[in-house]
Amino acid sequence: MIRTSNNSIGTPVLRFAWSLYDWANSAWSAIIITFIFSRYFVDVLATDPNTGTLVWTWTIGLSSFVAALISPIIGSMSDHSNNSKKGLFITTCLYSIISIGLWFAVPGNSPLIIFATIIFLGNIAYEISQILYNGQLKTITIPDNYAKLSGLAWALGYAGTVIIFGAYYVLFFLPQESLFNLNHETFQNIRISFVITGLWIIIFSIPLFLCLKHQPSKLRTEFNIKAPFINLLSTCQEIRKHKNLAIFLLSRLFYTDGINAIFAVAAIYATLVFDMNTEQIIILAIGTNIAAGVGASTLCFLEHYIGSRKIILVSLISMTGISLTILAISDATLFIILAMSLSVFFGPVQSASRVYFAKAIPDTKTYEFFGFYSFAGKVSAFIGPILFGTVSFAFSSPQAGMASVLILFVIGFFIMLKVQPDQVL
Numbered sequence: 001m002i003r004t005s006n007n008s009i010g011t012p013v014l015r016f017a018w019s020l021y022d023w024a025n026s027a028w029s030a031i032i033i034t035f036i037f038s039r040y041f042v043d044v045l046a047t048d049p050n051t052g053t054l055v056w057t058w059t060i061g062l063s064s065f066v067a068a069l070i071s072p073i074i075g076s077m078s079d080h081s082n083n084s085k086k087g088l089f090i091t092t093c094l095y096s097i098i099s100i101g102l103w104f105a106v107p108g109n110s111p112l113i114i115f116a117t118i119i120f121l122g123n124i125a126y127e128i129s130q131i132l133y134n135g136q137l138k139t140i141t142i143p144d145n146y147a148k149l150s151g152l153a154w155a156l157g158y159a160g161t162v163i164i165f166g167a168y169y170v171l172f173f174l175p176q177e178s179l180f181n182l183n184h185e186t187f188q189n190i191r192i193s194f195v196i197t198g199l200w201i202i203i204f205s206i207p208l209f210l211c212l213k214h215q216p217s218k219l220r221t222e223f224n225i226k227a228p229f230i231n232l233l234s235t236c237q238e239i240r241k242h243k244n245l246a247i248f249l250l251s252r253l254f255y256t257d258g259i260n261a262i263f264a265v266a267a268i269y270a271t272l273v274f275d276m277n278t279e280q281i282i283i284l285a286i287g288t289n290i291a292a293g294v295g296a297s298t299l300c301f302l303e304h305y306i307g308s309r310k311i312i313l314v315s316l317i318s319m320t321g322i323s324l325t326i327l328a329i330s331d332a333t334l335f336i337i338l339a340m341s342l343s344v345f346f347g348p349v350q351s352a353s354r355v356y357f358a359k360a361i362p363d364t365k366t367y368e369f370f371g372f373y374s375f376a377g378k379v380s381a382f383i384g385p386i387l388f389g390t391v392s393f394a395f396s397s398p399q400a401g402m403a404s405v406l407i408l409f410v411i412g413f414f415i416m417l418k419v420q421p422d423q424v425l
Contacts, residue, residue, distance in 0.1 A: 010140030017207040022153040023160035024204035030161040035285040039267040057389025060264040064381030067127035084132040091129040098122035100198030135370035154347040158293030255412030261384025274332040288343035296347025308356035315349035316413040
């Protein structure tokens with residue numbers, strides 16, 4: 001990987017390949033974590049929905065927490081070795097193969113804890129890949145293009161999700177007899193989506209791995225296993241010198257946790273509250289991802305002129321208001337419309353967060369600081385999903401669980417008010 005400098009920056013082909021990786025990896029979060037497997041886990045694999053919801057939310061929460069604990073070390077190791085390509089390749093292969101392996105998630109074949117453990121490992125691999133991927137933004141383009149490239153990547157991610165869901169729906173749900181004559185009684189028509197997801201990730205990750213060129217570390221000393229921990233301590237001390245950056249990370253900790261919780265339980269909530277079936281969930285997924293793609297591709301250009309912080313604040317206000325409205329309705333069609341409106345702001349708030357952070361961090365510690373970026377977004381990530389699952393289980397009410405999650409948006413918003421506006425490039 002080539003480090004950022006005035007004379008060394010990624011080619012247009014590399015930048016597009018980097019953006020295309022979002023197209024690839026979004027399938028994991030959309031199909032496995034948010035829409036299809038999560039619902040399958042709760043509604044089919046689990047003995048009852050309440051228990052399934054509790055196990056699923058704890059699985060996602062704990063996997064995010066573990067990923068947060070090791071994220072600074074992963075970032076520090078990448079900076080030390082100057083090699084993010086190898087780590088990204090290994091983690092991408094791991095969670096894509098796990099996705100393919102979920103074809104064997106047949107009801108009654110294995111205890112629920114087995115499938116929960118598999119998802120636990122796959123989600124850790126996915127989260128680690130995001131550390132390495134996010135850190136590459138600063139090495140492949142100039143600061144003036146951060147917002148545009150980050151927004152393009154988010155938009156491609158949502159576009160890819162729409163296409164994979166659309167293909168899945170047309171091939172396996174729309175015809176009276178699905179492709180390959182899959183057995184609906186054993187849920188083969190659903191389990192095939194997990195195989196498609198794994199292959200999708202592998203195929204569309206290839207351009208980035210072909211374009212990325214590993215540059216040997218400039219450090220003459222051999223790699224020392226203690227180095228990541230020494231650098232981690234150094235980063236802790238460095239973060240303390242950047243008060244505004246620390247406040248930003250604290251704010252993002254809360255609102256990102258709320259977003260992750262919604263991602264983890266969206267299909268579960270739709271199933272339990274509105275009794276939506278898999279076909280309706282696919283329609284919901286397509287609609288929300290189209291809306292999210294539009295939001296990511298349009299608001300990123302506005303961000304270029306008004307700044308990342310304002311985009312984050314507007315998004316948080318909008319997301320909180322729409323979510324409160326969703327809690328008060330009982331019509332499935334209206335829910336889909338409001339969910340699409342909510343999704344418009346998911347891409348921009350995450351893209352703007354990445355851009356704000358990229359502008360503020362030192363050039364020499366890109367991956368190490370992005371390790372902390374992931375840490376700040378994931379260290380409390382267990383709170384949102386676990387909060388939803390536990391409150392829903394205790395009150396036998398998904399609405400109560402969702403209401404508890406919205407508190408995280410409110411906290412994040414008020415902390416963000418204390419963050420200094422970023423420089424408009």
